[in-house]
Amino acid sequence: MSQEELLKGLRRTVEQALKAPYYKKKLAEVGIHYPADIQTLEDFQRIPLTEKEDLRQNYPFGLFAEPMEKIVRVHASSGTTGKPTVVGYTREDLKLWATIVANHLTRAGVTANDVIHIAYGYGLFTGGMGLHGGSEELGALTIPVSGGNTQRQLMIMRDFGSTVLCCTPSYALFLAESLEEAGISKEELKLRVGIFGAEPWTDKMRDEIEARLGLRALDIYGLSETMGPGVSMECLKCKGLHIDEHFYPEILDENGNVLPEGQPGELVLTSLGKMGFPGLRYRTKDLTSISYGSCVCGHTGWTMRRISGRVDDMLIIRGVNVFPSQIEEAILSVGGIEPHYLIIVDRENNLDTLEVLVEVNAQSFTDEIRELEQLQERLLSKIEDITGITVKVRLVEPKSIPRSEGKAKRVDDKRKGKIF
């Protein structure tokens, strides 16, 4: 794409964004009133970044750039507290999304003859529906099996002859283990490609999944705020994730300066050609680096490395985004509890676990076990309601959670350094 084409695309996104009063005001503050005010990339870089907080302030539909009758679907992801971040799609956006995903699938050697087994969750989360649209666009046989019910997954995989498996990498490992337990060999299956994302993983994990499931494991990346899965994906070469041409990536340092090609920093994405929710310089909070070039798979443009970490404290638990602030909010809402807590994240049998240690205090302590158990139960259901994941809650003695000067250590992620 030439610089002129890129600027034209960026101007179109700015034009869409300006339809939302919030953006109109925000852009006016930096002297951008019309799309034509963007004549160079430097002009574009003056545009303030969009964050989850901007979506929260405009909850639920305030940043949509098209009238509601044009919006045909919404998706949502975790907010840092309480309310989720909501995005909207027009019919054209869904078509575009499906095409983007289908193009990635094609570069991964997937064709209309494949049987695509989609074990990502279907729902407000973009994973299931995102891959689904791409799979149908490609013309493959699409199995919308969604997440969970592992025994049924195995049966369908074998009986329907699934050739492409889409799920989180940790669930892929869990499926591999379940297959072995069920006495089904990988030769009985027809799997050949895996499309795994929604959580960070490593090349060692790739090797393990490939060996146990007998497929080529590819990384896919995306987030609802910029569209969903399909922002980027590996081709069979596995030399980085090719960013689709409908996204303009920038890498920023901690001061918000745009970094040159190859330098690691935070990925900021602008969607090109999206109507419902334009996605203008959205801070992904994911750390990576990008490079420009061509690949034998046919992709020309930006390619990003695997995500190496996060700028913030967001956790990804079984593919679900969880913020410590959500858990704090849940604890405080129960009442009588001080926000002294520690989140312990671990991985057991390839599945992420999350346990919250909460300090008992003079106010919440009762000497009747039944009442303590009720307290534990109230904490549990509140945290599960807010985060949407299954957790464990353990009551601990006061002052037993280490205090630190300044920023408290809220998370002990034991998965770090663990391969599986």
Next chain:
Amino acid sequence: MMQLSIFLENAKGRLADALNLLAELDVNIRALSLADTKDYGVLRIMVENPEEVADKLRERNCVVKLTPVWVLKVPDSPGGLAGVLNELVDEGVIVEYMYAFVEKANEQAQVVLRVRDSAVMQAAVDKLKLQ
């Protein structure tokens, strides 16, 4: 009477730590019961001057609670406790938990009772003339 309850994590040495602390504070435990779950336990004890001991424990960062309980003398013979309990149940007393101890001085059996409704218990104790 007031019973002292201490929250304990279910971890190696925690009970010993708590008992060491009580020894250090020169507290004589007259009766003791331990309620436990998978993750934590509650140590319930009867001591002299429970309010004073509770304050000292709080200074040492223990989570402590004073709970009103009843201490009843029961005949130290087969069926002694059952007899008293049956009478209380007939009077509508609901027992939350209970534990027994023997007073050394006079070899007298005693039970510590935590009941749901103190007023019902008071009426029962008065009516049955329990000690």
